[in-house]
Amino acid sequence: MTLQERPLGDPGSSPYRILREGDLRDYLARLPEVAARLGGAPNAWSITEVGDGNLNLVFIVKGSRGGIAVKQALPYVRLVGESWPLPLSRAHYEHLALTHQARLAPGLVPTVVHHDEALALTAMELLEPHIIMRKGLIAGTIYPRFVEDITTFIARTLFFTSDLAVSAAEKKEGIAAFAGNHALCKITEDLIFTDPYRQAEQNRWTSPWLDHIAASFREDFDAHVAISRLKLRFMASPESLIHGDLHTGSIMVTETETRVIDPEFAFYGPMGFDIGAVLANLIMAYFASAGHERVAGERQGVESWLLETVERVWSETARKFLDLWRSEARGDGYPKALFAGAAGETRLQVERRHYMERLFADTVGFGAAKIIRRILGLAHNIDFEWIEDGRLRALCEARSLRLARTMLVDTASFATIRDVTKRARELRDWQPDFSAT
Numbered sequence: 001m002t003l004q005e006r007p008l009g010d011p012g013s014s015p016y017r018i019l020r021e022g023d024l025r026d027y028l029a030r031l032p033e034v035a036a037r038l039g040g041a042p043n044a045w046s047i048t049e050v051g052d053g054n055l056n057l058v059f060i061v062k063g064s065r066g067g068i069a070v071k072q073a074l075p076y077v078r079l080v081g082e083s084w085p086l087p088l089s090r091a092h093y094e095h096l097a098l099t100h101q102a103r104l105a106p107g108l109v110p111t112v113v114h115h116d117e118a119l120a121l122t123a124m125e126l127l128e129p130h131i132i133m134r135k136g137l138i139a140g141t142i143y144p145r146f147v148e149d150i151t152t153f154i155a156r157t158l159f160f161t162s163d164l165a166v167s168a169a170e171k172k173e174g175i176a177a178f179a180g181n182h183a184l185c186k187i188t189e190d191l192i193f194t195d196p197y198r199q200a201e202q203n204r205w206t207s208p209w210l211d212h213i214a215a216s217f218r219e220d221f222d223a224h225v226a227i228s229r230l231k232l233r234f235m236a237s238p239e240s241l242i243h244g245d246l247h248t249g250s251i252m253v254t255e256t257e258t259r260v261i262d263p264e265f266a267f268y269g270p271m272g273f274d275i276g277a278v279l280a281n282l283i284m285a286y287f288a289s290a291g292h293e294r295v296a297g298e299r300q301g302v303e304s305w306l307l308e309t310v311e312r313v314w315s316e317t318a319r320k321f322l323d324l325w326r327s328e329a330r331g332d333g334y335p336k337a338l339f340a341g342a343a344g345e346t347r348l349q350v351e352r353r354h355y356m357e358r359l360f361a362d363t364v365g366f367g368a369a370k371i372i373r374r375i376l377g378l379a380h381n382i383d384f385e386w387i388e389d390g391r392l393r394a395l396c397e398a399r400s401l402r403l404a405r406t407m408l409v410d411t412a413s414f415a416t417i418r419d420v421t422k423r424a425r426e427l428r429d430w431q432p433d434f435s436a437t
């Protein structure tokens with residue numbers, strides 16, 4: 001399962017331009033495979049721009065037979081505009097990651113139908129009736145397949161791109177293939193690991209209620225040390241090909257299917273960053289839930305499911321990862337020659353446990369960082385944003401921040417995932433002191 005890098009800029013294709021509806025229709029009509037998939041006459045295809053993300057354009061195109069989703073990168077950040085340029089090459093890395101993930105975790109990402117390097121465009125399987133998981137969680141929906149699917153995705157993509165599974169040469173080729181995606185890494189380095197802890201123009205939070213909490217994070221050197229250690233791990237630990245943005249807005253679901261989308265932040269980084277992202281977003285959905293109830297207690301079912309899911313996402317990821325390590329370890333890490341015989345295997349078992357403990361601590365730390373950035377930084381999430389009452393929203397956010405700060409600076413106090421969910425449950429109805437505001 002090697003990474004096949006494609007040249008940046010396919011000489012045969014047309015130069016980059018932002019595609020509008022008519023232009024896109026003509027372009028797609030010239031692609032026999034796409035036209036056949038859509039069916040019917042091109043002028044009868046419906047084309048709707050649905051991009052609700054922060055960075056790119058996404059069109060849904062439907063014909064008489066089927067549909068596709070077409071994603072095109074813009075030379076700037078969509079959320080901010082032309083004043084914040086961002087390289088088109090991110091579409092190249094997204095395509096490279098998507099096709100590699102499709103091989104490693106079949107059926108858990110949308111199938112790519114067409115890719116155009118010069119246009120920074122990828123056409124893929126239309127996910128329908130899937131919805132963005134974050135929206136389903138806000139509505140109080142439970143997803144019975146989710147744990148099974150997401151833990152397969154995480155365990156397989158992380159394990160099979162690590163030094164436990166591949167040769168040192170293949171691993172380093174992989175790192176090289178994604179090294180150019182540094183502009184996207186820089187966004188993470190700034191927006192997650194730096195800005196929420198300093199006065200940054202783009203930061204925002206639910207004011208005035210969270211003013212003093214936001215200020216306390218800017219003066220909290222314990223937090224600054226902890227986040228800086230995590231930043232360094234993010235920058236200097238190419239453990240695996242990570243998705244890099246694995247929040248519940250990058251997961252599309254039905255009650256029976258799960259698909260991971262949008263890996264444009266992919267690069268070789270620390271595994272705990274992806275696992276922490278999933279856990280953090282489930283934890284935020286849990287704390288936001290109180291802000292979405294019309295009658296006290298009416299969302300207890302989904303809230304219990306969310307915490308149980310936090311526990312199972314970690315435990316099943318760990319179980320599947322360890323199973324792969326036992327059965328598929330063909331990499332250059334932990335040479336078999338050093339762990340020969342029954343005694344060697346016993347010792348390796350102990351070491352695997354230590355490895356998972358270290359990964360758990362990373363996961364808790366990165367999860368904390370993900371929560372804090374969504375409440376004090378630039379990009380917020382609709383779990384909280386859709387709570388209209390500012391004071392109520394601040395209450396949910398303050399509870400999340402309280403858990404996240406402990407996870408960040410006192411990571412070692414969480415020995416198991418149950419320590420995380422127990423603390424979350426204790427904070428469900430915690431009343432912060434907003435009297436100073």
Ligand code: ADP
Nearest residue numbers: 051052053054055056058069110125126127262
């Ligand atoms: P961005 O990188 O700008 O965040 P995303 O890849 O997250 O873009 O896509 C933005 C939105 O487009 C998603 O939230 C989803 O609603 C929709 N979308 C993306 N890919 C698909 C797909 N394959 N099928 C259906 N909808 C999709």
Ligand code: MG
Nearest residue numbers: 053054249262
């Ligand atoms: Mg997105």
